[in-house]
Amino acid sequence: MTFIKIHTAVCLTMAVLLAAPSAFAASANTNMLKRHTGSGDPVAGKEKSQICQGCHGMDGNSTDEMIPKLAGQYDEYIAKQMRNYQAGTRSHEIMNGMAAPLSDKDLGDISAYFANQPIMKGNGSTTNEIGKKIFLKGNITQMVMACAYCHGATGKGLDPSTAMYPVIGGQxxxxxxxxxxxxxxxxxxxxxxxxxxxxxxxxxDSELEALAGYISEQ
Ligand code: HEC
Ligand code: HEC
Incomplete structure (x- = not known):
């Protein structure tokens, strides 16, 4: 197959996977974008999220490597994950229990609080060229789509209309x-x-390791 044909095949496959955003090029200024896109109240959410802050950090920057940062994460993504933990479509022994008692209103408010915090960030270095290459370009022979296409060039998301694609840069x-x-x-x-x-x-395994390394530094 020629490059064009392979590329077309990859694109078609990916288009079927998910109607991915076409706004990759517009992702440059994502640090300035609003990530509180729902109707939740961040002030009420601060109060309601006390227990969450115990693990995820007061401003959503957890210190434990296995507890995700929520700082500047899209509120719609946070709320979706909580509904998934409630429904059992995402499983984690702590989080299934944490999510269970929360109403939709609570979820909206808590998510708004974390979405409103300054966005998570890594140490800013780029020491991982293999991870960077896969992230930005994908891997055409393995039909791996560029992560940046959905998550933005530095993993900070694209824009509020694609809040389903989480912020991962600096996690x-x-x-x-x-x-x-x-x-x-x-x-x-x-x-x-x-x-x-x-x-x-x-x-x-080594490619996943390289990707995690690159993304965490952003
Ligand atoms: C005892 C510690 C602890 C507490 C308290 C806690 N969490 Fe978590 N949370 C975790 C861990 C650990 C994970 C990673 C779970 C996994 O790997 O699926 C997680 C995952 C999450 C995720 C998924 C993040 C992502 O990037 O996909 C969200 C959202 C979340 N927690 C929100 C909350 C909220 C909201 C509360 C309060 C109601 C809360 N957590 C309370 C430990 C905690
Ligand atoms: C077609 C769009 C698309 C592409 C391409 C894509 N992702 Fe994702 N990614 C998503 C969506 C959507 C989610 C949220 C899933 C959910 O709702 O739980 C996600 C979730 C994630 C998460 C979980 C975040 C968290 O906080 O738990 C990680 C990590 C991730 N992607 C990394 C990658 C990497 C690395 C690549 C490239 C190899 C990649 N993604 C390519 C759409 C994409």
């Missing part, structure tokens, strides 16, 4: 690596149309 490396492995192995199945499961299927 803890150990947490990222666990999620990447869980998706690849089918232990986490809550991404729309299994997009993440399909994207990661062909990647090796």
């Amino acid at each position: 803890h490396k150990a947490y990222l690596l666990k999620q990447l492995k869980d998706f690849r192995e089918g232990n986490r199945m809550n991404s729309p149309n299994a997009a993440m499961n399909k994207t990661l299927k062909a990647l090796s």
